[in-house]
């Protein structure tokens with residue numbers, strides 16, 4: 113069966129390159145690179161390194177290009193098409209740029225980081241790409257300090273609710289007062305920065321990354337890109353990692369500043385924002401405007417350090433997360449200073465793939481390994497879909513299953529509403545699969561199966577036993593072994609030995625064909641079984657996740673209901689208190705009224721006694737006086753009657769006494 117030639121049709125989403133690393137293992141080699149017809153090899157075959165003679169199935173894979181063990185960083189950089197990708201991001205004269213995505217995928221230790229980030233002595237693709245970008249835009253880069261005219265418009269043009277800072281302010285906040293001379297650009301003078309971002313200056317113990325000590329080779333000075341002369345550019349860098357299907361900013365310094373790997377980090381959302389309704393973006397990222405290559409390198413190192421420290425918190429290895437390094441190239445007309453357009457070059461270091469098998473610990477580590485495998489499995493499904501696409505299938509790439517595939521693929525398709533505004537070209541994507549030809553066969557073959565652009569399984573022909581028999585029979589000068597009928601069919605109907613031999617040959621060939629088929633089916637079955645197991649594991653994980661979600665939602669609902677009930681209770685209590693207060697006030701006022709009324713009434717009653725009717729009183733007094741007068745008169749009469757019968761002295765004494773004691777009487781006497 114002939115495979116399609118590797119140059120991919122436009123329908124496939126990724127160019128896929130294979131890079132083999134020089135092996136450190138002494139195990140047998142299971143991978144062979146085929147000598148292609150073109151300038152570069154494109155096919156490889158793998159065969160299980162086993163002594164079992166029955167397992168002879170050979171798998172053959174096609175890639176855009178295969179880089180063998182001796183390939184250097186620069187060969188890879190130029191060979192995989194990073195330069196045209198950067199050119200696309202910069203955009204043609206007067207046109208928007210096109211997003212580019214470059215990812216590395218491979219078993220742990222197969223050379224992903226080596227390829228993408230380099231080593232102490234060799235730069236990786238990321239550093240080379242940054243160098244090319246800054247060299248190309250050099251003179252046309254805007255100044256990146258606070259207060260520079262471009263800063264405000266850049267911050268305002270961002271659609272992702274980002275927190276934007278200048279590199280100077282960012283590095284100051286991370287490391288205290290950084291020696292400016294260590295990273296000031298080739299073309300830019302030091303500029304004062306009036307950032308309010310520098311909240312806690314002073315020296316930090318974090319080691320300041322020094323671009324001068326970083327590798328300078330391979331040099332990219334010979335790579336000159338045409339640049340839009342009418343445009344001015346700004347380069348904005350952000351970094352994040354996807355860990356346990358959650359997105360974490362790598363430029364907040366949360367972990368490195370606190371020096372505590374388990375410090376709580378806030379996950380970010382991949383969503384449509386108010387200013388980006390038709391396209392999902394990672395919302396709320398820290399973004400750094402870099403004015404020079406050196407600044408960009410320092411920001412990169414800072415993010416890598418955060419990823420490393422955060423990684424050590426859970427398991428002492430840094431590659432459990434998928435690392436995203438994003439370089440946004442902003443562009444606007446230099447004269448008219450119109451709106452900024454933006455294209456992004458995203459470089460992704462995917463997590464190593466064989467963790468689940470190696471994870472010995474239970475709990476979080478296992479769950480985490482499950483998540484890595486789950487996300488890589490979904491990635492595998494998406495990649496598989498693209499090779500199916502190539503084979504004529506029109507299946508939709510199921511990229512919405514996890515954060516990783518959403519982030520990698522959602523930009524690969526033109527969004528429907530984007531067409532109505534300005535047409536956004538789907539991003540150009542490159543995948544570099546790294547492998548060790550003497551490494552772990554199972555883990556490597558699994559990755560090759562889902563990442564290759566095409567695949568076929570064959571079983572080499574079994575050396576024909578019949579021909580062996582024939583050769584042995586001919587070598588014994590026609591003396592046939594007993595038991596074997598020999599001869600062709602004679603006219604009399606008897607079989608001749610040569611006819612029997614032919615029949616035998618045909619039967620053996622059929623047996624060989626069927627055995628090969630069986631072997632292929634056995635391999636397919638094994639693969640399908642493995643796939644089913646992974647799917648079952650992912651089903652379980654999804655169920656667990658669903659249960660967790662349900663529990664979370666229940667907890668949330670409970671807390672919300674509790675809060676609502678408490679609030680309602682407070683509201684009712686307040687209303688009740690109010691009601692009671694107003695009733696009490698009402699009662700008080702009523703009591704006041706009653707008291708007042710009672711007082712008034714009482715005052716009225718007293719008035720009757722205190723202030724009787726004047727006419728009546730006078731009459732009473734008059735009567736009393738009259739009464740007194742009459743009584744006095746009566747007494748006088750009685751005394752006169754007594755005097756008539758008593759002595760004159762006695763009479764006088766009685767008269768004197770009476771006059772002194774009772775003037776009224778006296779008056780009466782005088783009358």
Ligand SMILES: Nc1ncnc2c1ncn2[C@@H]1O[C@H](COP(=O)(O)OP(=O)(O)OP(=O)(O)O)[C@@H](O)[C@H]1O
Pocket residue numbers: 132133134218219220221222223224225226227231431463464465546
């Ligand atoms: N092509 C290569 N040439 C020379 N050395 C290499 C190559 N690829 C990888 N190495 C070396 O192998 C070691 C492991 O590689 P690397 O760290 O890049 O693996 P990785 O795939 O990123 O692993 P992980 O998933 O754990 O991050 C490193 O020391 C690296 O320098």
